[in-house]
Structure formats: structure tokens, C-alpha cells
Amino acid sequence: MxxxxxxxxxxxxxxxxxxxxxxxxxxxxxxxxxxxxxxxxxxxxxxxxxxxxxxxxxxxxxxxxxxxxxxxxSGKYVPTGRNLDFALVGNGFFVVETPAGLRYTRAGDFQVNRDGYLCLPNGSRVLGEKGPIKIDNEELYVEKDGRIYNKERSRYIDRLRVVEPVDPVALEKVGGNFFVTAANNVRPGNALVLQGYLEQSNVDPNREYPALLESLRYLxxxxxxxxxxxxxxxxxxxxxxxxx
Structure with a gap:
């Protein structure tokens, strides 16, 4: 019993x-x-x-x-027409700098902070190959390989740092739409960068709402x-x- x-x-x-x-x-x-x-x-x-x-x-x-x-x-890719919106096509994550250290994210809704750095809405600075990307409110042109230029393409600024996990199972969510993993579990990613697009959440309502009812019945x-x-x-x- x-x-x-x-x-x-x-x-x-x-x-x-x-x-x-x-x-x-x-x-x-x-x-x-x-x-x-x-x-x-x-x-x-x-x-x-x-x-x-x-x-x-x-x-x-x-x-x-x-x-x-x-x-x-992947979630759906939605065109926004906004110069600082980016989406990754393929396996890969943007790298951002937070007070807790490096974090990885698929969120590409960037903006420019008062110091001229490219960042997320929560203030986390987006990293390029040279470090935090400083653009001083310039309009950007970004190639699909992540290379960043000014609008006229006359000046190279940096290249978005995009990485992918060696073992995706070792990725850990840490809140704020961020992931963390061991430094030796990341390598340069080959994902394409789409400027003027955002990737939506990959949550499928047709799967989640029935699962919600099923969970309640199970309880x-x-x-x-x-x-x-x-x-x-x-x-x-x-x-x-x-x-x-």
C-alpha cells in the first residue's frame, strides 16, 4: 500500500x-x-x-x-526591416558579455547603448572578433558571414562572433534567454546572419496547449x-x- x-x-x-x-x-x-x-x-x-x-x-x-x-x-524568420535586427540561419549562437561572464543567445534584437556599443535590450554587449562591437549609432550593413560595415560599405567595423556547441546536450539555460556551457564546448559557427530579420520562438502552440491539458489531467x-x-x-x- x-x-x-x-x-x-x-x-x-x-x-x-x-x-x-x-x-x-x-x-x-x-x-x-x-x-x-x-x-x-x-x-x-x-x-x-x-x-x-x-x-x-x-x-x-x-x-x-x-x-x-x-x-x-529553428523558429520562423520574420522580416522587420529594422537595421539592428538579426537572425541566425543554421546552428549557432550570438556571443554576449554579461556581468556573470559570456553567454550565448539566439536573440538578435540589438540596439545601441549610450556609449555606442551594440547590445541587447537588457544591456548585455554583443561581441565581435575584436571584442564588444562599437558602432557609434552608425547605420550598418552586415554580410551573411557576419562582417559588419558602415552603411556605405566603405569601412570595416568588426565581425559578429557566432559560435556553435560541440555537444548541444551540454548547453544549459541560465535565464534571460541565455545559455551557458564550458569554454571547450564551443567552436566557430557557420550559421548565416540575416539582417533585418528576427527568429521567433520555436514553441509550437499546437503541441504545448494539448500538453498543458494533459499535464493537468495527469496531476x-x-x-x-x-x-x-x-x-x-x-x-x-x-x-x-x-x-x-
Whole structure:
């Protein structure tokens, strides 16, 4: 009976993580360059394999929420006509400088700060091959390989630093639409740079809204199961204690 309670409890835990993941995806449906998360749960069969060769009596039941996997597929590319909007076509990330160190992002909605540096709306400076890119409010012309010129193409400024992960699984979300990974897990990227475009979030509403309802139903089902198990346990304890 206690195993029944454990199964329902682990189901609730997995359902809550799934609900949190789906809700976060939906909340970022309009976030530029956002990458959706996918939660995969391990079930009974995986547990059997994981416990092979371990002590007898240690086997668990139910499901456990595993790590979130990143959906690295591209979002839709939308023309904006804005000179400082950029999108990457292919695998790759822009590199930005933050107070916490280097971060990677697909968001290309850049602007110029008061010091003349290209940056994100949150102030993080965009990096080129020479370091932070300074343009002093000039209008830019950017080649598809990331080389930046003034509008007349008479002066070379820098080249957008674009990298790609060696192992995408090692990418970690750290908030603010940023990713982080070990320095030895990045290499120069070959993604094409589109000026005047933004990449939309790759969150698919047709997948997420049904998943939201499914998560809610899953939680309700496990909550009911936990309640039934609790009532049965209570009844068993009370009945066993009666003198007949």
C-alpha cells in the first residue's frame, strides 16, 4: 500500500515538472529566439535497467522527471526591416558579455547603448572578433558571414562572433534567454546572419496547449490516486486496531 502512495507521489512530482515546463514554454511563445524545453520521464522499464545488479529491496516504482531536453529546431524568420535586427540561419549562437561572464543567445534584437556599443535590450554587449562591437549609432550593413560595415560599405567595423556547441546536450539555460556551457564546448559557427530579420520562438502552440491539458489531467489523476491510497491506509490502520 505504501508503494501505491509512492507511485502516486512520484507521478505528482513528474506532473508538476511537466506542467512547469509547458507553462514556461507558453509564457515565452513570443520571446525572440527562444528554445523550447521538452521533459522526458523515466518509467518502470528504465528503473529496472538502472537497478540491475543493485541490492535487493531497493527497487523504486512510478515515474521520475528526467532532465529537460532543448528543442534546438529553428523558429520562423520574420522580416522587420529594422537595421539592428538579426537572425541566425543554421546552428549557432550570438556571443554576449554579461556581468556573470559570456553567454550565448539566439536573440538578435540589438540596439545601441549610450556609449555606442551594440547590445541587447537588457544591456548585455554583443561581441565581435575584436571584442564588444562599437558602432557609434552608425547605420550598418552586415554580410551573411557576419562582417559588419558602415552603411556605405566603405569601412570595416568588426565581425559578429557566432559560435556553435560541440555537444548541444551540454548547453544549459541560465535565464534571460541565455545559455551557458564550458569554454571547450564551443567552436566557430557557420550559421548565416540575416539582417533585418528576427527568429521567433520555436514553441509550437499546437503541441504545448494539448500538453498543458494533459499535464493537468495527469496531476488530477495522481492526486485522486494518492487520496484513495491514503484513505485505504487509514482504514487499514483503524480496522487492524479494533478488538473483535
Amino acid at each position: 505504501l508503494r501505491g502512495i509512492y507511485i502516486s507521489a512520484t507521478g505528482l512530482k513528474a506532473g508538476l515538472k511537466q506542467l512547469d515546463t509547458v507553462a514556461n514554454n507558453i509564457a515565452n511563445i513570443n520571446t525572440v529566439g527562444y528554445r523550447a524545453d521538452i521533459t522526458v520521464n523515466s518509467g518502470f522499464e528504465e528503473k529496472i535497467l538502472n537497478y540491475a545488479g543493485k541490492e535487493v529491496g531497493k527497487l523504486e516504482y512510478g515515474v521520475n522527471p528526467d532532465i529537460n531536453y532543448l528543442d534546438l529546431s 488530477q489523476s495522481n492526486a485522486r490516486g494518492l487520496k484513495v491510497q491514503d484513505e485505504l491506509l487509514s482504514k487499514a490502520v483503524n480496522d487492524l486496531g479494533k478488538v473483535r
